[in-house]
Amino acid sequence: MSPSNPLTGTAGRRSVLLGAAAAAAAPLARPAIAQERKLVVGVVLPLSGTFADQGRNNEDGIKVFQKIHGTKVGNITVETVTRDDQGPGSGDLSRRMTQELIQRSRAEIILGYSFTPNALSAASLLTEAKRPGIIINAATSIITERSPYFARVSMTLPQLAASLGTWAAKNGVKTVYTIVSDYGPGLDAETWFTKAFEAGGGKVIGGARTPVAGMEYSPFLQRAVEARPDGLFSFSPGGDVSVAFMKQTKERNIVGSGIKLMVTGDVVDDNLVPAMGDALDGVVSALHYQVELDNAENKRFLEAFREMSGPNAMPSYRTVQAYDGMALIYHALQQTGGKTDAESIMNAIKGARLNSPRGPIMIDPATRDIVQNIYIRRGQRKDGRWANIAFETIEGVKDPAKA
Amino acid sequence: MSGLISILADGIAYGMLLFLFSIGLSITLGLMRFINLAHGAFAMCGGYAAVVLLNGFGVPFLLTLPIAAVLTGAIGVVLEQLVIRRVYPMPELQQVLFSIGLAFAAGAVANILFGPQQQPMLLPDWLTTRVDLGVVEITGYRIFLILFGLVAAGALVALFNATLFGARVRAAVDNRRAAEGIGIHVTRLFAITFGLGAAFAGLGGALAVGFLGLDPTFPFKYLVLLLMVVAIGGPGSIAGSFVAAVALGAIDALFKYYVPEVGSFVIYGILVLMMVFFPKGLASRRAA
Numbered sequence: 001m002s003p004s005n006p007l008t009g010t011a012g013r014r015s016v017l018l019g020a021a022a023a024a025a026a027p028l029a030r031p032a033i034a035q036e037r038k039l040v041v042g043v044v045l046p047l048s049g050t051f052a053d054q055g056r057n058n059e060d061g062i063k064v065f066q067k068i069h070g071t072k073v074g075n076i077t078v079e080t081v082t083r084d085d086q087g088p089g090s091g092d093l094s095r096r097m098t099q100e101l102i103q104r105s106r107a108e109i110i111l112g113y114s115f116t117p118n119a120l121s122a123a124s125l126l127t128e129a130k131r132p133g134i135i136i137n138a139a140t141s142i143i144t145e146r147s148p149y150f151a152r153v154s155m156t157l158p159q160l161a162a163s164l165g166t167w168a169a170k171n172g173v174k175t176v177y178t179i180v181s182d183y184g185p186g187l188d189a190e191t192w193f194t195k196a197f198e199a200g201g202g203k204v205i206g207g208a209r210t211p212v213a214g215m216e217y218s219p220f221l222q223r224a225v226e227a228r229p230d231g232l233f234s235f236s237p238g239g240d241v242s243v244a245f246m247k248q249t250k251e252r253n254i255v256g257s258g259i260k261l262m263v264t265g266d267v268v269d270d271n272l273v274p275a276m277g278d279a280l281d282g283v284v285s286a287l288h289y290q291v292e293l294d295n296a297e298n299k300r301f302l303e304a305f306r307e308m309s310g311p312n313a314m315p316s317y318r319t320v321q322a323y324d325g326m327a328l329i330y331h332a333l334q335q336t337g338g339k340t341d342a343e344s345i346m347n348a349i350k351g352a353r354l355n356s357p358r359g360p361i362m363i364d365p366a367t368r369d370i371v372q373n374i375y376i377r378r379g380q381r382k383d384g385r386w387a388n389i390a391f392e393t394i395e396g397v398k399d400p401a402k403a
Numbered sequence: 404m405s406g407l408i409s410i411l412a413d414g415i416a417y418g419m420l421l422f423l424f425s426i427g428l429s430i431t432l433g434l435m436r437f438i439n440l441a442h443g444a445f446a447m448c449g450g451y452a453a454v455v456l457l458n459g460f461g462v463p464f465l466l467t468l469p470i471a472a473v474l475t476g477a478i479g480v481v482l483e484q485l486v487i488r489r490v491y492p493m494p495e496l497q498q499v500l501f502s503i504g505l506a507f508a509a510g511a512v513a514n515i516l517f518g519p520q521q522q523p524m525l526l527p528d529w530l531t532t533r534v535d536l537g538v539v540e541i542t543g544y545r546i547f548l549i550l551f552g553l554v555a556a557g558a559l560v561a562l563f564n565a566t567l568f569g570a571r572v573r574a575a576v577d578n579r580r581a582a583e584g585i586g587i588h589v590t591r592l593f594a595i596t597f598g599l600g601a602a603f604a605g606l607g608g609a610l611a612v613g614f615l616g617l618d619p620t621f622p623f624k625y626l627v628l629l630l631m632v633v634a635i636g637g638p639g640s641i642a643g644s645f646v647a648a649v650a651l652g653a654i655d656a657l658f659k660y661y662v663p664e665v666g667s668f669v670i671y672g673i674l675v676l677m678m679v680f681f682p683k684g685l686a687s688r689r690a691a
Contacts, residue, residue, distance in 0.1 A: 271521075
């Protein structure tokens with residue numbers, strides 16, 4: 001055996017070649033003790049375009065995690081290489097970036113995917129290349145079924161919608177009108193809210209599906225008011241659309257007139273709350289994280305986050321999702337004792353239990369999807385600013401679409 | 404019944420917002436015949452000016468509007484003098500490419516200066532509370548938009564149709580050489596008119612933020628709607644744009660209310676029919 005090791009890269013080219021030749025000649029004689037080595041985690045996020053702030057939130061989460069937990073797991077140094085997939089509508093780019101990370105950057109694990117089409121486009125590639133793909137945002141239920149190497153640490157929209165439906169049925173809401181944006185996630189939200197709400201004895205008495213980028217909601221809200229429901233359930237895709245929707249519910253005085261307004265938590269995302277202002281008053285929402293959660297892991301997370309981004313910075317739930325994505329990778333590396341092949345990593349991920357800033361989470365071994373607490377929150381004023389304050393916890397929620 | 408009136412009032416207010424938002428485009432694209440797809444960028448500029456003044460300096464909302472308009476107008480004049488006047492004689496395709504490029508650049512600058520997130524614009528209470536007008540309840544902001552739109556429409560129609568300034572602009576657009584021949588200083592006139600168009604874009608942007616939100620993608624998000632207003636109204640006709648915008652707002656609201664399943668597509672259907680049967684828009688008789 002040549003004394004030089006090709007992995008360390010310190011020896012000259014010739015000795016490396018000699019070493020490689022020797023290793024090839026005697027494959028069983030490899031060193032039994034694990035060596036110092038590095039592992040590349042390829043990160044695919046939207047870092048330019050309309051959704052750049054989502055990608056930035058995710059990136060923050062990765063940085064905060066490595067700030068707290070360092071870059072080493074045992075003798076493996078975890079290094080991230082980040083690529084920009086420019087947001088939804090660029091699934092082909094997401095696939096190409098994934099391929100580039102695997103082939104050129106030698107990424108052994110991929111982390112990221114903010115949008116469903118981007119995750120779906122990379123699915124067959126991950127299967128073929130045998131690389132685990134940790135999803136940290138894309139929320140359509142089916143994604144994890146498209147590759148055995150996918151695992152999700154974020155959430156699925158049905159988790160939020162169904163939790164809200166169950167809660168509404170239990171809390172005196174008998175009839176509901178629904179207003180959802182007319183595209184995949186909106187229909188998902190409508191379906192799963194309705195299923196859970198009607199299973200609990202409630203009745204959906206009508207609904208409207210609105211254009212995805214529509215900004216004028218008063219005709220739809222007028223119809224909703226005339227239907228005289230106890231509650232109004234809504235989903236919209238975030239950003240300016242959700243701000244416009246929420247402001248117009250305030251204009252129409254939906255909450256003030258006694259109709260319970262319920263939305264999935266992403267509609268009233270923390271980074272939209274300042275633009276919504278008092279339109280948030282009394283709005284009930286369901287989400288898997290909020291800054292106010294009181295647990296040790298969240299304290300540690302917030303402290304490091306604010307050290308990095310300033311004392312008044314507010315993390316998004318997306319920051320936590322990326323943080324947990326890294327936590328899952330570190331956890332898996334500890335479990336496998338340094339083995340980084342896809343099968344070992346995936347076996348360690350299945351059934352993994354972690355203490356997240358959002359509370360205890362688990363990766364369902366059967367579906368590789370997340371099981372987590374969903375918090376029911378109400379919009380109210382706290383310390384001079386509007387916030388969503390949790391008042392009820394639904395524990396251990398699985399993705400209802402796979403249950 | 405009260406539901407119908409309420410919807411109609413809201414729809415007309417929304418139409419009025421579209422009108423105020425599209426006046427600037429009606430001036431630059433319609434009157435000056437410059438294919439100004441950067442209109443949204445000027446509107447965005449006015450929007451950010453209003454947001455910064457309101458949130459950063461505590462300037463009252465009503466005062467932010469003229470400042471946003473003047474500031475955007477000034478930027479418009481400077482840009483016109485530096486680059487845009489060189490684009491007037493170019494073919495339409497080049498004008499399109501130039502103004503789209505300008506709008507992309509403006510979006511990128513906004514992203515650097517203000518970040519990609521939504522800008523909060525919280526209107527004063529007297530604009531967000533609902534006012535009971537007897538037959539209908541409507542928010543102060545929508546009443547404000549309707550009144551403001553009526554005043555602006557009247558003033559502009561008068562300016563372009565009944566003043567010497569308006570006559571000069573129309574003359575210069577129709578026949579530049581002849582206009583210069585009779586002593587009209589066309590270069591200066593165009594700079595002022597473009598500045599006016601930009602100022603109205605800025606004003607429309609500042610008014611729209613409270614309703615439509617504001618982020619760096621703003622220049623393109625509403626371009627289609629604005630082009631619809633100008634196309635249906637008939638390029639160059641302020642009155643035509645006014646009728647088109649209010650009609651679109653009201654029709655859109657009515658169809659969304661009565662047939663929500665298809666209501667959202669009706670206005671696009673109207674656009675197609677208009678373009679097939681009245682390719683020059685409502686005010687076609689006026690087009691040269």
